Amino acid sequence: MHTHNSGDSNAPMKDMIESSIQRGLKEICFTEHLDYDYPEFEDLPLGTFDLDYKAYHDEYLLYKEKYKDQIKINFGVEVGMQPHIAQKNLNFVKDGNFDFVIASVHLIDKRDPFYGGFWDTDSVENNFKRYFELTLENIKLFNDFDVLGHLDYLSRYVPEGDTTYSYQRFKDQIDEILLYLIEHGKGLDYNSKALSYGDNFSTNPCPDALKRYHELGGRIITFGADAHNPEKVGVKFERAVEIAKGCGFTEYYTFDKRTPISHKL
Numbered sequence: 001m002h003t004h005n006s007g008d009s010n011a012p013m014k015d016m017i018e019s020s021i022q023r024g025l026k027e028i029c030f031t032e033h034l035d036y037d038y039p040e041f042e043d044l045p046l047g048t049f050d051l052d053y054k055a056y057h058d059e060y061l062l063y064k065e066k067y068k069d070q071i072k073i074n075f076g077v078e079v080g081m082q083p084h085i086a087q088k089n090l091n092f093v094k095d096g097n098f099d100f101v102i103a104s105v106h107l108i109d110k111r112d113p114f115y116g117g118f119w120d121t122d123s124v125e126n127n128f129k130r131y132f133e134l135t136l137e138n139i140k141l142f143n144d145f146d147v148l149g150h151l152d153y154l155s156r157y158v159p160e161g162d163t164t165y166s167y168q169r170f171k172d173q174i175d176e177i178l179l180y181l182i183e184h185g186k187g188l189d190y191n192s193k194a195l196s197y198g199d200n201f202s203t204n205p206c207p208d209a210l211k212r213y214h215e216l217g218g219r220i221i222t223f224g225a226d227a228h229n230p231e232k233v234g235v236k237f238e239r240a241v242e243i244a245k246g247c248g249f250t251e252y253y254t255f256d257k258r259t260p261i262s263h264k265l
Contacts, residue, residue: 001016001020001028001029001030001031001224001225001226001227001228001233002030002031002032002033002078002226002227002228003016003030003032005030005032005051005052005055005056005059006032006033006049006051006228007033007035007038007044007048007049008033008044008048008049008228009228009229010229011227011228011229011230013030013059013060013063014063015230016028016030016227016230016233017063017067017071017073018230019230019231019233020071020233020234021067021070021071023233023234025071025233025234026071026072027071027072027073027074027254028071028072028073028074029073029074029075029076029099029100029254029255030056030060030073030074030075030076031076031077031078031100031102031224032051032056032076032077032078033049033051033077033078033080034049034050034051034077034078034079034080034089034092035049035050035079035080035106035107036049036050036080036082036085036088036089036092037082037084037085038080038106038107039107039110039111039112041112041115042115049080051077053092053095053096057075057096057097060073060075074099074100074254074255074256075097075098075099075100076098076099076100076101076102076255077092077093077096077098077100077101077102078102078103078104078149079092079093079101079102079103079104079142079145080104080105080106080107081103081104081105081138081139081141081142082107082138083134083137083138083141086138086141086142089142089144090142090143090144093144093145094144098258099255099256099257099258100146100147100222100254100255100258101144101145101146101147101258102145102146102147102148102149102189102224103138103139103142103145103147103148103149104148104149104150104153104189105131105134105135105138105149105153106153108127108130108131108134108154109130109134113127113153113154113156113157114157118157119157119158119159123164124158124159124162124164124165125164125169127154128154128164128165128169128170129170129173131153131154132170132173132174132177133173135148135151135177136173136176136177136180139177139180139181139186140180143184145186146186146187146220146222146255146258146260147186147187147188147189147220147221147222148177148181148186148187148188148189149189149191150189150191150193150204150205150226151174151177151188151189151204151205151209152165152167152174152204152205152206152209153204155194155201155202155204155206156193156194156197156201156204165206166206166208167205167206167208167209167212168208171212174205174209174212175212175216178209178212178213178216178218179216181213181218182213182216182217182218185220186220187218187219187220187221187222187253187260188205188210188213188218188220188221188222189204189221189222189224190203190204190205190210190221190222190223190224190240190244190252191203191204191205191224191225191226192223192224192225192226192235192236192237192239192240193224193225193226193227193232193235195235195236195239195240196232196235196236203240203243207243207246207247210243210244210247210249211246211247211248213247214247214248214249215248219249219251220253220260221244221249221252221253222252222253222254222255223237223240223241223252225237241265244265245265249265250264250265251263251264251265252265
């Protein structure tokens with residue numbers, strides 16, 4: 001989840017914590033965005049996602065103590081990967097004191113699918129192929145992370161009516177990513193955010209990719225709603241749990257000081 005410490009959220013940390021308590025969560029982890037060299041877009045000036053570590057950490061410590069008798073709060077970061085900033089990202093994580101690190105790809109050759117015009121430059125299929133190609137390249141360059149964020153992120157923003165994306169269509173590329181993660185002890189962020197968009201949307205990764213991860217021997221999944229405001233905390237977790245169980249999972253994980261801890265589903 002994200003707060004005002006992330007460039008795309010205005011949510012007070014206090015509100016996110018209290019929403020979590022109201023929803024019955026016993027443990028949460030803030031994962032503020034760090035996206036170095038993120039391009040300038042309308043309403044997003046340069047440096048929007050350059051995380052102020054000290055301000056974030058100080059605020060976290062304040063609320064961790066304040067709410068210690070009501071909920072466990074962990075300290076994390078979501079690192080936006082690009083090949084040319086891999087070392088800079090590695091230095092940031094090394095110098096931090098994180099419980100949990102998500103590695104995500106938000107940009108495809110300096111383009112973000114969240115913004116208009118992205119899909120005008122190439123076919124949907126080619127954009128997905130490039131996205132998965134970059135994902136594999138990035139996780140080989142930036143290896144100090146715990147889980148890969150929202151594996152098939154692009155599927156959230158595919159033009160309406162397009163049916164290009166499926167695990168089967170990009171099976172070879174996705175399997176290569178999953179095998180690399182498993183071989184290197186990395187997990188998957190099992191992200192429920194897109195389920196709230198409507199019936200035509202799925203989790204990230206989609207159920208077929210999640211099932212394949214389990215078939216290949218992957219076991220480490222973490223549940224995240226990718227919430228940027230209090231109303232989205234824990235969104236569609238019940239449905240996500242059903243899907244995960246249907247894919248063969250009996251456990252999920254949280255992280256404390258970068259150490260995975262298993263919990264029964």
